[in-house]
Amino acid sequence: MLKIKKKLAILGSTGSIGKQALSIIKTKPDLFSVFLLSCNSNYMLILEQANQFSPKHVVVNTMEGYRFLKKELPGSIRVSFGLDSLCDLLKDGDINLVLSAIMGSAGLMPTVAAILGKKNIAIANKESLVVAGELIMGLAKKHNVSILPVDSEHSAIFQCLVGEKHDKINRLILTASGGPFLKKPKHKFKDITVKEALKHPNWSMGNKITIDSATLMNKGFELIEAFWLFGLSEKKIDIIIHPESIIHSLVEFVDGSVKAQLGVPDMTIPILYALGFPSRINYPFKPLNLVDCNRLNFSKPDKKKFPHLQLAYNCLEKGRGATCVLNAANEVAVDAFLKQNISFLNMFNLIEMSLEKSIFVNNPKLEDYLYLDSETRKITSELISKL
Ligand code: NDP
Ligand code: MG
Numbered sequence: 001m002l003k004i005k006k007k008l009a010i011l012g013s014t015g016s017i018g019k020q021a022l023s024i025i026k027t028k029p030d031l032f033s034v035f036l037l038s039c040n041s042n043y044m045l046i047l048e049q050a051n052q053f054s055p056k057h058v059v060v061n062t063m064e065g066y067r068f069l070k071k072e073l074p075g076s077i078r079v080s081f082g083l084d085s086l087c088d089l090l091k092d093g094d095i096n097l098v099l100s101a102i103m104g105s106a107g108l109m110p111t112v113a114a115i116l117g118k119k120n121i122a123i124a125n126k127e128s129l130v131v132a133g134e135l136i137m138g139l140a141k142k143h144n145v146s147i148l149p150v151d152s153e154h155s156a157i158f159q160c161l162v163g164e165k166h167d168k169i170n171r172l173i174l175t176a177s178g179g180p181f182l183k184k185p186k187h188k189f190k191d192i193t194v195k196e197a198l199k200h201p202n203w204s205m206g207n208k209i210t211i212d213s214a215t216l217m218n219k220g221f222e223l224i225e226a227f228w229l230f231g232l233s234e235k236k237i238d239i240i241i242h243p244e245s246i247i248h249s250l251v252e253f254v255d256g257s258v259k260a261q262l263g264v265p266d267m268t269i270p271i272l273y274a275l276g277f278p279s280r281i282n283y284p285f286k287p288l289n290l291v292d293c294n295r296l297n298f299s300k301p302d303k304k305k306f307p308h309l310q311l312a313y314n315c316l317e318k319g320r321g322a323t324c325v326l327n328a329a330n331e332v333a334v335d336a337f338l339k340q341n342i343s344f345l346n347m348f349n350l351i352e353m354s355l356e357k358s359i360f361v362n363n364p365k366l367e368d369y370l371y372l373d374s375e376t377r378k379i380t381s382e383l384i385s386k387l
Contacts, residue, residue, distance in 0.1 A: 006275070007094055009036040009119070011086070011110050012101035014045045016206045017124045017150065021099050021271050022049060028281065035095050038086055038102075038110075043068050050077055057093070059086040087113035097275070100125040101150070103208050104331050105324075105373050108132060112366065115139045122274035124150035126225045127331075131324045132369045133228030147229065148274040153222055154229055155270035156248035156261035161230075164253070172226055173250040173258075175242040176219040176301060177202050177265075182243060186305045192344035194337065202245040202265040211334045215347060216301065220312025224323050227316060234316050239309070241299045246288065264288050307348055311355070320360035321372045328376035329354035336384050346387060354380045 012018045025032045034053040039046045043065030050058045050073055058073065059080045060066050066081040073079060080089065090098060090113040098114040099122045100107055107125030114121055115136065129136060140147050149155045153174045180199050181192065197214040198207060212218035219239055226237050245265040252258045263269050264286050272281050303310040315322035333347040357379050361368045
């Protein structure tokens with residue numbers, strides 16, 4: 001069979017997902033070439049990556065980074081500055097697959113641009129689906145673009161659905177590790193430090209998603225992500241706690257049969273699947289040893305202890321841009337917690353208060369989402385300044 005080399009754009013190449021993707025790509029020059037790399041401000045790392053992968057384009061978000069890279073990179077690599085340049089390249093560039101791995105709602109516009117440019121997308125940036133899932137999935141359908149999940153739970157479901165019919169799905173079951181505070185009593189949450197919250201039991205990830213995993217906001221976002229990716233009502237999406245992170249998620253069908261995807265907790269597996277789709281890529285892996293696992297545990301999530309989860313269900317049901325508000329308030333709150341300006345528990349209250357103060361919009365369009373995002377950021381920041 002003739003192999004077509006995929007030309008890739010890696011958005012957020014300096015992040016946890018971006019770096020893991022590049023370490024796969026490095027070993028598969030027959031399958032992949034890199035057209036574009038992008039980052040926010042880490043120009044030293046992207047310089048190294050650009051020298052190694054020789055992309056056609058590098059995009060950076062700071063003027064300092066732009067000047068530095070212009071000086072340091074060979075003329076064969078074009079250096080561009082900022083979001084607008086990135087969006088233009090994604091629309092018009094010679095790209096087969098975009099790995100959307102920017103952190104936060106900053107990933108929305110590039111994701112939309114890539115869809116408008118009819119580029120298939122491997123989506124790690126779940127926040128863009130939380131902010132504007134309806135818009136993204138609508139545009140993807142219109143432009144005949146595939147949105148391939150990178151998140152391990154959604155990759156698991158996607159893999160379970162191969163060869164299945166949508167109307168035969170009865171229920172999706174998303175698994176959650178429960179994060180570092182699964183067993184910590186709620187009355188001790190007030191003392192949680194940033195260092196403790198950044199210690200995820202199973203996964204090594206960027207700081208923001210690690211905090212989201214500690215509050216279970218991440219699982220709330222994954223509920224919303226699953227809602228849009230798989231087109232099922234939230235009533236048909238269950239969440240169970242599974243601290244070992246071996247079963248990555250499950251699908252129950254109308255005849256009672258349940259399929260699951262298992263593996264060691266390693267993001268390389270879902271990244272490989274998304275990059276290679278529809279083929280699987282041969283790759284050295286750490287085998288799953290079920291005997292060593294000994295026991296796999298399951299329990300119901302405690303929505304009273306982790307109210308972020310209930311907020312995600314509520315916002316999804318409410319619509320009118322509520323999940324966009326949820327995401328923006330969460331981004332501001334997590335950032336403030338990481339900077340040690342607020343406590344772990346403050347994050348819960350701030351999001352709730354932001355939702356109460358926010359405006360909502362019927363049938364939001366792209367500009368409404370951008371407006372809601374920026375207004376909510378102001379509201380949450382103001383609430384923080386009054387704490
Ligand atoms: P990181 O924080 O490690 O990396 C984020 C990347 O996005 C960096 O390259 C960063 O550039 C870039 N970036 C940040 N802000 C901006 C901005 N405003 N404009 C342009 N680029 C920006 O995050 P992760 O890799 O952990 O996560 C990326 C996405 O993948 C998130 O949406 C997350 O939810 C999702 N995800 C991650 C998983 C993981 O295991 N890490 C698992 C499942 C999903 P710079 O380095 O210059 O700051
Ligand atoms: Mg996940």
